[in-house]
Amino acid sequence: MSDATRGDSDLDPNQGGTQPPDSARTPSSPNDAGQGADASGKEDADGDAKWAALRALLVSPEEKRLEKLEQEPPASQPLAKSLPAAIQIAAEEGDELAGSLRKTIETGLLQSARNNPDQLAEAIYPVLGPAIKRSIRATLQASLQSLNVALENSLSPQGIRWRIEAARTGKPFSEVVLLHSLEYRVEQVYWIHKQTGLLLQDASSLTESQKDPELVSGMLAAIQDFVQDSFEGAEEGALEQIEVSGFRVLLAQGAQSGLAALVRGIPPESLADELTETLETLQRRYADSLDRFAGDVEPFVHAEEELQGLLVEQVKEKRGKSRLGLYAIGGVAALLLGGWLWSSIATHRMESRREHALAALQAEPGYWVQGGIDQDAWSGLRDPLARPPAEVVGESFEDLDVTFHWKPVQSLDPEIVQRRALALLSPPEGVQLAWPEPGVLELNGEASTVWIRQARGIAPSLPGVDAVRWQGLIDRERQEIERRVQSLDGLYLPFGLGSSVLDTARPEVIGRLQSMRALDGRVLTYGGVVRVELQSLLGVDEPYDRALAQRRLDAVRQALTSQGLQCTIVQARPVPDESGANASRPGVRLGVRAILTHPTEDAVSR
């Protein structure tokens, strides 16, 4: 190239080519040309030829070079030789070149993809192929995993339960299985330096019995190395998952580091993606520290926050739920059984109480009941004088959960008849009602005339009373009248010897007349009349004088009448007083009787 460059530089117009134009300037000046023009047309032609010759003499090397340049393509060979070095220098100095080329490369790729897709696919297959294969494998693995779980559970009691759930919720069975199988917990996460296998940072959800993270990360790195060595040539064959009874170690690999997540249970496919995303974030954030890493893990302390974010868990509360369900069912069953027992006992007790109530009511005077222990509404007849139902039964009907419909009735039960007699007669103190035989009322004792009169009106018409015996009942008023009549009978009103004038001023006469008046008033009030028989008594020393006797009778009659007595007065034949103390004294003796017109007398017996 340098030779060619040198060759070209020989033709440089700044070197040899500068002289001829200066030396040829005089003949080609405009003045010279003007002189030629003054000649004939031949001379013009000669002039043109000369001019052409001059021009050829002056610029032919440039013309030749120009022609050569126009005919040949640019000097790409030297450029091709210098281009790689130039690009390298440009890349070292900055991203300017990449920026400049970006558009061109993109367009070129686009055109290539349109015009010849097969070729492009072939070109990028080594890059994309493994990634695609890995992705497909992961998807298939997840599906198989679900299928395995589904098969394992399809015939178990749990599987049947899940099928019922699927039918109930309308979800596909596989989805239900997946839903129930997704129980996992990310217990520990290790960020491991790829080259050394040293632990950069870790996070754990466990508080105890944790294996030393440095040892675990070392062993994981060793296993990784072993796998990669053993399956050499399969770069995409980096270990992604390790399974150890109940545990899975998910691994994500980056250029400088890797993440390992210790998972208990079956994690969802998305966890691997999260792992990869977190790893990418960490590698980006700590790119410089990772480049310089020489064992000092201090710069990665804060990466724990990111790792903590991966400590997720999805707790399947299947057992808890089912146990809870069992408890619930057991509880409900116990409640139902208890309820049923309680109800049975309550029903039995209620029936027993109702039976007792019915029996009591049916035995009670004044009741007639129609109902049953299994009936909630009873009906019947009840005498208002019967004892209240609650008193008979011993508890309220509300407690028995029974409604009663009573119709009033007059009962002929002896007890109710007696009660009715007592209620209606309301005998005063001193009067006793006796029932010597059914339907026979006997009244004994003393009572006022008024009450006796009322009782006489009521008692015979009492239902259930066939006969009333009044003999034992004493009319207190009548008794008093009889006593007074007895005491006044034979009352003596004295007269002076031979005199027919009643000395009404004498105290004894006044008292006796007043007594008579009182008796008269009492008998009148009671209902009757006092009958007074007057008999003149002649003194021993008096001669029989009929006229005098008559006058004395008249005087007494006069005295009684003047006192306002309503009594009946009759006269007896005057007789000499031959009896007792009054025999020596003349006077008038009163024979007193009371004629009572009271119905008791008529109704002694009925």
Add this chain to the structure above:
Amino acid sequence: MIRKKICLLGSFAVGKTSLVRRFVHSEFSDRYQTTVGVKVDKKLVRVEDQDVSLVIWDLHGEDRWQTVRTSYLRGASGALLVADGTRLETLEVVRGLSQTFLDMNPKATVRVLVNKLDLLESFAIPQEEWRARIDWAPMAFTSAKTGEGVEEAFEALARGGSA
């Protein structure tokens, strides 16, 4: 906190695992157990007021050292190359492993340990001879059984070299 990956390399039955057990757990057992693959252990030491966590990769004994899994060596900041004082042939293995190891980790430190010092009377060659032959790297005599020289060997490795 500094973490360092340390590899234990050497022929089979030279006492690599016993050295680790002595160093990490202060234990020793006469029973020989062959290590399959690699066993990782850890010991925290303090070097110049700084905690250094030594993650020790005890690699399985390999006579045909050429076939040692080189990926296990990657990223180590040091290696203890263990020879059996009673078997001279183990030194050759150590030499080869040293080369492999340093090719992988040019900045790393290596240290040769001639183990089983408790069996000094059975040594294949005298100690001076051992020293003379191992002039290409720092070396020490150790006994996993008595513990002699073990701590020092590991701590020396913890002090020097880089990952």
